[in-house]
Amino acid sequence: MDLSAIEGGALDDAAIVVDLDQPMSEAVATAAAAKVLECDRVVVGRSTKAPDAATRTLAQALDTTVALYRDSDIREFVSVEDPDADLAAVFERFHENPYASVVASQVLRMGENLSVSVALDVESLAYSTLLGTPDFRRWLDGRGRRPLPPPAPQEPVLIDRRDALLHITLNRPERRNAYGAQVRDGLVAALQLALMDASIEKVLLDGAGPSFSAGGDLDEFGTTPDLAIAHLIRTRAGAARLMARLADRIEVHVHGSCVGAGIEVPAFAQTICAHPGTVFRLPEIGMGLIPGAGGTVSIPRRIGRWRAFHLFVSGTAINVDRALEWGLIDQITAE
Numbered sequence: 001m002d003l004s005a006i007e008g009g010a011l012d013d014a015a016i017v018v019d020l021d022q023p024m025s026e027a028v029a030t031a032a033a034a035k036v037l038e039c040d041r042v043v044v045g046r047s048t049k050a051p052d053a054a055t056r057t058l059a060q061a062l063d064t065t066v067a068l069y070r071d072s073d074i075r076e077f078v079s080v081e082d083p084d085a086d087l088a089a090v091f092e093r094f095h096e097n098p099y100a101s102v103v104a105s106q107v108l109r110m111g112e113n114l115s116v117s118v119a120l121d122v123e124s125l126a127y128s129t130l131l132g133t134p135d136f137r138r139w140l141d142g143r144g145r146r147p148l149p150p151p152a153p154q155e156p157v158l159i160d161r162r163d164a165l166l167h168i169t170l171n172r173p174e175r176r177n178a179y180g181a182q183v184r185d186g187l188v189a190a191l192q193l194a195l196m197d198a199s200i201e202k203v204l205l206d207g208a209g210p211s212f213s214a215g216g217d218l219d220e221f222g223t224t225p226d227l228a229i230a231h232l233i234r235t236r237a238g239a240a241r242l243m244a245r246l247a248d249r250i251e252v253h254v255h256g257s258c259v260g261a262g263i264e265v266p267a268f269a270q271t272i273c274a275h276p277g278t279v280f281r282l283p284e285i286g287m288g289l290i291p292g293a294g295g296t297v298s299i300p301r302r303i304g305r306w307r308a309f310h311l312f313v314s315g316t317a318i319n320v321d322r323a324l325e326w327g328l329i330d331q332i333t334a335e
Contacts (some may be wrong), residue, residue: 001128003006005067005109006188008301013291015041015042015043015044015091015094015098015101016031016041016042016043016044016060017043017044017046017087017118018043018044018045018046019044019045019066020046020047020049020051020055020058020059020067020138021045021046021047021048021049024054024055025054026053026054026057028054028292029054029055029057029058030057030110032058032061033057033058033060033061033292034061035177035274035327036058036062037061037109040048040095040102041102041236042061042063042094042101042102042105044062044063044064044065044066044087045058045059045062045064045065045066045067045075045076046065046066046067046083046084046087047059047065047066047067047068047069047083047227048067048068048069049068049069050071051067051069051074051077051179051326055199055207055228056074056076059076059077059130059306060116060302062076063105063108063306063309063331064078064306064307064309064310064313065077065078066078066080066083066090066308066310067080067083067280068080068081068083069081072325072326075303075304075307075326076156076193076304076306077306077308078306078310080305084110085239086137086314089264090149090310090313090314091284091287091316093160093271093313093314094313096133096135096286096289097287098101098128098161098286099130099134099135099288100133100136100284100285100287100288100289100290101113101136101285101295101313102292102322103129103130103194104290104296104312105309106126107126107192107220107296107335108296108300108305108308108309109305110122111296111297111300111304111305112234113125114298116244116297117241117244118242119125119236119271119296119297120240120241120294120297121177121235122296123291123292123294123295123296123297124231124235124292125231125289126290127234127289127290127292128227128228128230128231128234128237128289129225129229130274130289130290131230131289132287134288135168135295136287136288136289137287138288139287140221143221144216146218146219147219148219148220148242149175149178149180149182149217149219149220151262152171152172152182152243153174154168154171155171155186156171156172156182156185156186157169157170157183157187157189157190157207158171158173158175158191161189161200161260162216164199164201164202164243164258165200165201165202165203165204166190166193166194166200166202166203166204167203167204167206167207168190168191168203168204168205168206169205169206169207170187170206170208170213171195171207171208172206172209173208173209173210173211175214175217175284176197176209176211176213176256176257177207177208177212177213177240177262178213178214178215178216178217178218178259179210179213179216179217179260179262179265179293180216180217181217181220182219183213183217184237184238184239185237186222187205187265188238188239188242191203191239191242191243191246192242193248194227194246194249195242201249202249202250202251203250203251204248204250204251204252204294205250205251205252205255205269206253206254206255206265207250207254207255208257209257210256210257210265211255211257211258211262212253212254212255212256212257212258212262212278213257213258213259213261213262213265214259214260214262214330215259215260215261215283215293216260216261216292216293221287224282231293232237234249234292236309238293238294239294240264240265240268240293240294240295240298242304242312243265243266243268243294244268244294244297244298247268247269247270248270249268249270249288250268250270250271251269251271251272251273252266252269252272253273253274253275254272254273254274254275254278255274255277255278255330256275256277256278256279257278257279257281257284258274258278258279258280258281258282259280259281259283260282260283260284260291260293260295261283261292261293261294263280263282263293263295263328264282264291264294264296264298264299265292265293265298267294267295267299267301267328268294268297268298269329271331272328272329272330272331273329273330273331273332273333274320274323274329274331274332274333275320275333275334276332276334277319277320278290278319278320278322278323278329279317279318279320280317280318280319281316281317281325282295282299282311282312282314283315284312284316285312285315286315291312291314295308296308299311299318299328302326302327303326303327303328307326320332
């Protein structure tokens with residue numbers, strides 16, 4: 001294996017492919033892995049064979065590997081029907097949004113060794129940085145100006161306390177429970193109640209209407225004039241930290257579309273139950289951003305940073321079967 005391929009390169013050429021089908025010794029794999037961990041490029045593996053020990057050593061250092069081989073226990077691999085076609089799609093998306101793609105790689109690599117609290121700060125600082133890039137500005141300009149979402153015609157989050165159970169329901173079905181300021185603040189208030197009251201033994205979180213949550217409210221994107229304040233709101237007034245602190249008491253029931261924050265926030269919970277028709281998608285890279293509601297922390301802790309990176313950069317939607325296989329959810333239920 002040519003280790004020099006991992007070094008150098010400008011931002012526009014900041015992603016390379018490593019062929020993991022090449023035979024290599026454990027020593028070569030270890031040396032290559034060390035170079036990958038030191039470089040600032042996105043390094044993606046390609047494999048069509050079952051991995052041996054040396055292959056896995058190198059794969060664990062990469063950002064992700066697309067592979068024909070399928071084994072749910074090998075989290076470094078994303079099994080696909082056609083690795084070359086998948087790589088082409090991923091790299092096309094990468095070159096459309098190189099800043100976000102590289103930052104996603106860096107944040108995932110750093111975050112896996114940090115506490116949840118510190119990793120959330122890293123995510124938010126990176127997200128705030130990307131708000132100033134031409135990639136995000138291009139997405140905003142292409143979307144066009146939009147008015148701010150109207151006030152909720154009803155309580156945006158419902159709370160029902162029954163004995164030791166606190167039932168929280170996202171309640172903006174007319175906006176597919178988009179994770180805008182009103183829903184976020186209502187969810188945070190409900191979670192704070194559970195945190196302060198030790199007699200609440202279980203928290204059940206679900207969503208009203210056709211979808212659990214369509215993710216961040218796009219009409220609010222790009223409206224914060226002060227990025228530092230936006231960072232503090234994301235990290236100190238968001239739901240991620242509370243979800244993580246209450247994780248062992250929270251069960252989330254999801255259905256319909258779970259986009260962006262619609263899976264980033266639930267992924268902190270100990271248990272996620274999904275309706276058979278549920279789909280999951282993380283589209284932020286296509287907007288020039290990275291997941292910003294805790295997804296660079298919660299998602300890789302469930303499925304590994306390699307599959308998380310593939311979900312981020314590919315923007316691919318996955319169904320409940322794959323979500324269960326990977327550990328993104330814990331149960332499929334018709335309820």
